[in-house]
Amino acid sequence: MGARLEVAREPAEVGAEIEKLLTEVVAAYRAGDPEKAGELAAEAYLENYEVIEAEVIELAPDVNQQLEPLLGAELRKRIREGAPPSDIAALVARAEKLLGRALEALEHGGGH
Helix, strand or coil, X not given: CCCCXXXXXXXXXXXXXXXXXXXXXXXXXXXXXHHHHHHHHHHHHHHHHHHHHHHHHHHCHHHXXXXXXXXXXXXXXXXXXXXXXXXXXXXXXXXXXXXHHHHHHHHHHCCC
């Protein structure tokens, strides 16, 4: 992965990218490629969620408290453990719901 300097992205853009990656996590895992699923989950967190995390902590700390460990560790841990695909899909669905709440908070709370 080439490290490229990120131009400041809008939270909505970051959110869309995370959602796309999470969809791909489920698809890769269901296709029997846990390694790829784990890489995609890591990318969703490290290269995307971390971009907006400080704002989420500020504006929706309760959401971050649940979302950060889920995206940061739990999802990848369950993938490594070989959890049933339905469990991975359920974790992703929960992450997407929390992400939606986080983005809503940023939209309404972030002074533009």
